Amino acid sequence: MTLILALPGNEALAKKLATERHCLVGDILVRQFPDGESYVRLDTPVAGQDVIIVCTLDRPDSKLLPLLYLADVVRAEGASKIGLVSPYLAYMRQDKQFHPGEAVASRSFAKLLSGYFDWLITIDPHLHRVHSLAEIYTIPAQVAHAAPLISQWIKENISNPVLIGPDRESEQWVSEVAKAAGAPWIVLEKTRHGDRDVEVSVPDIARWKNCQPVLVDDIISTARTMIETVVHLKRMALPAPVCIGVHAVFSENAYAALQAAGASRIVTCDTIAHPSNAIAIWPLLIEAMTAL
Numbered sequence: 001m002t003l004i005l006a007l008p009g010n011e012a013l014a015k016k017l018a019t020e021r022h023c024l025v026g027d028i029l030v031r032q033f034p035d036g037e038s039y040v041r042l043d044t045p046v047a048g049q050d051v052i053i054v055c056t057l058d059r060p061d062s063k064l065l066p067l068l069y070l071a072d073v074v075r076a077e078g079a080s081k082i083g084l085v086s087p088y089l090a091y092m093r094q095d096k097q098f099h100p101g102e103a104v105a106s107r108s109f110a111k112l113l114s115g116y117f118d119w120l121i122t123i124d125p126h127l128h129r130v131h132s133l134a135e136i137y138t139i140p141a142q143v144a145h146a147a148p149l150i151s152q153w154i155k156e157n158i159s160n161p162v163l164i165g166p167d168r169e170s171e172q173w174v175s176e177v178a179k180a181a182g183a184p185w186i187v188l189e190k191t192r193h194g195d196r197d198v199e200v201s202v203p204d205i206a207r208w209k210n211c212q213p214v215l216v217d218d219i220i221s222t223a224r225t226m227i228e229t230v231v232h233l234k235r236m237a238l239p240a241p242v243c244i245g246v247h248a249v250f251s252e253n254a255y256a257a258l259q260a261a262g263a264s265r266i267v268t269c270d271t272i273a274h275p276s277n278a279i280a281i282w283p284l285l286i287e288a289m290t291a292l
Helices: 011-021 061-076 105-116 147-157 168-181 224-235 254-261 282-291
Strands: 002-006 028-032 038-042 050-054 081-085 119-123 141-144 161-165 185-187 189-194 197-201 212-220 242-248 265-269 277-279
Touching (some): 002 011, 011 050, 141 282, 254 265
Parallel strands (some): 002 050, 212 242, 265 277
């Protein structure tokens, strides 16, 4: 039998996964002592069972210790295997040592999770110099991709879209989403005249005047790239764009700033709970769980 446990804030997703996979949802208690230390209690027997713990890992520092304590007690109570379903996987940006003495956080984080879990499922981790989770995780790590769901949302909700990538680095991602959506795509052209003087243009701009611009990115954190792109499109008299992201990290006032810049709508997948969530990712997790 498979048992699913949810860290606080992940209950709705855990219940959906359990329903679709015909699993049971177990009970746990997580709270803090007055001094700020975490208290974790497992209230469902797990001996001999496969256990899946659901915990998305945005703002990870406050979540990590309760997650590891829960995994530790589940193991101690006799679970057969322990898997982690984490729609957003943190600590992927610092993937090399840029200056002497820096911790390579992605490797340290991977070492921690690999020591407590038997497998991992996540969605579109921010891979850069690390090209695969297998390079840093020593457990099986299944990666699901949100592009098909985003493409479907665009097909169902946007008339006459044109997908726009802010730079050449975004070309592969944007083209993949556009192809599945049956939509055209372009990448902004940047001409650098100096360190602080960059001219941005839309190729064949007259062709896209009557289209709905759609900006797509994997993570919206500071939103600076999207904000700059929205401003550039506004200057070119194109319609206000729809901004779509997989992970709604939105640091500080990034969401309000993107709204203020002139985005007509901001849409994200629900890997991280946020008012912009409009695309449910549980089908991707079900497929990945089945594959594992």
